Amino acid sequence: MIQLKKIVLFLVVSFSIGLNAQNTFKNWPDIIRKNESSWFGSEEAKKIAENVLLYQRNIGGWPKNIQMQHELTPAQKKDLTALKNTAVEATTDNGATCQEMLFMSKMYAQVKDERYKESFLKGINYLLEAQYANGGWPQFYPLKKGYYTHITYNDDSMVNILSVMRQISEESDFYSIKPSKEVVKKCKKAFEKGIDCILKTQYKQNGVLTAWCAQHDEVTLLPANARAFELASLSGYESAKIVLLLMSIEKPSRDIVTAVKSAEAWFEKTKITNLEEKRVLNGEGKIIDKKMIPATNAGPIWARFMDLETNEPFFCDRDGIKKKSIDQIGSERRNGYSWYSDAPKEVLKKYSAWAIKNGTKVSSADKKNVTLITVAQDGSGDFTKIQDAVYACPAFPYEKVTISIKNGIYNEKVRIPEWNTNVVLQGESKEKTIITFDDNFSKINLGRNSTFYTYTVLVEGDDFSASNLTIKNASGDNGQGIALSIVSNRAKVSNCNILGNQDTLYLSGKEAKQYFVNCYIEGTTDFVFGSATALFENCEIYSIKNSYVTAASTPEGIQFGFVFKNCKLTAEASVNAVYLGRPWRVYAKTVFLNCELGKHIKPEGWENWSKPEAEKKTFYAEYNCTGEGFQPSKRVSWSHQLKKAEAEKYTLDNILKDEFSNWYSK
Incomplete structure (x- = not known):
């Protein structure tokens, strides 16, 4: 009786193992992903593996939408053998190639057939060879005419490939087959290039x-x-x-x-x-x-x-x-x-x-109203980096969001995007809260417009304000290097140091209005430049060498450009030949009212930048200024000395007021 029970138990266990070894899935992708690992050692799996080997082209890729578990006739096998050298329809679309590689890996884990390993390695080489120099992958390789050459995100094609590259580059245990160190290195590079391509194609x-499109042009990277x-x-x-x-x-x-x-x-x-x-x-x-x-x-x-x-x-x-x-x-x-x-x-x-x-x-950001975020380098705040605090700001908030920055030197580029409106950067102290970076034109090397990428702080979001900070471009006198770039409307900067050399402060926007009060701004050439309407009150403007203070590009038809009121223009002791401004664009407008002009200001005051037409179209003026540099009788003939009635229109309200009323007084 005991012996009979043992036999019955043996039969039951054997039957259960047999059931587990049987494939119960109808679709090829399900067979690969859903079967137990033990099934891949079964005779059924080995039989399917022969089909998979036969379908693989010698170049390493497989065709798509094939139910590879279906039994092949002798004629079909003959046809597939003839196709192996052709690379016809080799693709990564609809999971092809990536899923067959996974199948081969699972087979090799159970059955050490070297053909499975060779098949898997050929698949890797196929994926590496198919990658474009820009990091993307086409839908078919070798390239097939038509939209198939586009970088393909459709049906997760490129994500599937990058997942393969990542597992191999990290030398994880996901695949049972371990490529050489050289191949691992290539996969790591391919993954990094692929991620770079993803970032560059984000629309x-x-x-x-x-987000992204299903496919992007393989040359321009644009939607296709x-x-x-x-x-x-x-x-x-x-x-x-x-x-x-x-x-x-x-x-x-x-x-x-x-x-x-x-x-x-x-x-x-x-x-x-x-x-x-x-x-x-x-x-x-x-x-x-x-x-x-x-x-x-x-x-x-x-x-x-x-x-x-x-x-x-x-x-x-x-x-x-x-x-x-x-x-x-x-x-x-x-x-x-x-x-x-x-x-x-x-x-x-x-x-x-x-x-x-x-x-x-911030961990409390699940609350809908985030109005205060603290940055401290010692870890006592919400973040140690200012940019991370900006990332935590809600998009288009109804209230001001204050980023309180504790004393410290923050060596980082900070960008406040267009959707992060109402941001306040509030330093603990102007002297000890310092944001600094050292990009310049040559270092950035992004072509003729490299200047605009050199910023230390870039403000794109409207209704911005900053106070009690030093913002510095630390690249030195090595060409263009922006410290603060504001390309938004209704920006107020108070009690700040803005330090740099050439192109220190960039202010842009045809309709943009910006306000600087009680600030110290220093630079060399054109260190206040751009197209915005900007008012400077009670600021010190410090020239480091002989050159130009301003380079306005005021658009035609704009009433005010750069206006300096009650400011002091100073310079290093060796500096003795500085122009108040020159026109970056011919309709430039710059006016100094009630300012103290140091002896470094040239008697002629203004320069036309080799643009004779600017002498008729610019508006350069002064009113009631003082100091050794104020020599109205020696100014260029095409500049203006305002009369009292004309100067009276240069009020805070007239210059800065818009539909948001007195935003500048808040």
Whole structure:
């Protein structure tokens, strides 16, 4: 009896093992990902592996949409053998190649057949060879004419490849096959280039980073069309996996953090919560119709295709004509394509924890009203870096958000983006709270416009203010190097030191108005320049060498340009030949009222920058100034000495007032 029980038990266990060794999945991707590891040692798996080896082209890639578990006829095997040298249809689309490599890895873990290892390694070489120099991957390689050459995010193609590159470069245990150190190094470089490509292709909408398109031109990196019904657009689906990949990177760079934060803001902005998809099925469970029905507080979904400029969802038939709703296209495309997705939900779900971990959000930021963030280098505040505090600021807040900065030297570039309005940078003391960086034109080396990338602090958000700070470009007298760049409206800077050499302070914006009070500004050439309307009151303007103080580029028709009131112009002892200004653009306007001008100011005062027409179009003027440098009778003939009635229009209200009234007095 005991022996009989042992036999029965043995049969039961054997039967259970047999069941576990049987593949129960019908679809090829499911067979790879869902089977237990032990199944890959079964005879069934070995038989399928022969098919997978046969489908692989000698170049290393596989074709897509093949159910490789299906038994092949002798004729099919013969045809596949003939195709191996052709590289026909080798691709990474729809998971191809990446998933077959995973299959080979799982096979090799159970069965040490060297053919499996060789197949996997050929797959790696294929992916490495297929990568563009800019870091992207085409849909097909060797290149296939048409949209297939575009950098392809569609159906997660590039994300899948980068996941392979990452596992290999990190030498993780995800794959059972271990490539050589040389290959590992190549994969690491390929991953880094791929991430760089992702960052460069993130779409800017009116200057604001948003998300990605399903495909981007392989040369220009701009959004590109694919099939007739797949027009260039922002993608709710493909962008989600890209962001999740970026969020998975340990110690992300500043650019990665910006990319993720910008994409998350875009997902929040574009989510749809008033529609639900209703599917009509036939008796066999096949979709015969799709409808979008109104709903209240529905779970968020995102359109697969959104207009590049407006974010409005659109839909296309094979005629390529945009339609505003899914019911306006024919049943074939309506039912045979995924037009909506909830994939970005995973990004929104994980974002808060990611943001706190990576220093982009204060732990209390789940509160809707963040109005005070503290930066301290000793770790006693919310952050140790100013830029991280900026990342934590809510977009377009209703109230001022004060970033209180404790004393310290903060060696960093700080950018306050357009969506971070109402930001206040408040230092503990002007002398000891110092933001400094050392970029200059030659160091940046980004072409003819390199100057504008050299900033230490860049302000793009409206209604900005700063106080009790030193902002410095520490590159020295080595060409253009901006300390503070303000390209926004209604910016107020008080009790600050702004230090640099050439191009210290850049103020821009045709309609922008900016206010500096009780500040110290120093530089060499054109160290106050730009197109904004800016008022300087009770400021010291210090010249380090003989050159030009201002270089205004006031647009035509603007009433005021740069206005200096009750300011003091001083200089180093050796300086003795400084112009008040020269016109960067011919309609430049610069006026000094009630200012004390040191002896370093040249008697002629102004220079035309080799632009004779500027003598007729600029407006350079002074009123009631004092000091050895004030020599009105020796000024160039095309400048002006204002009369009292003319000077009276240069009031605080007249210069700075706009629809927001007296913003400058707050």
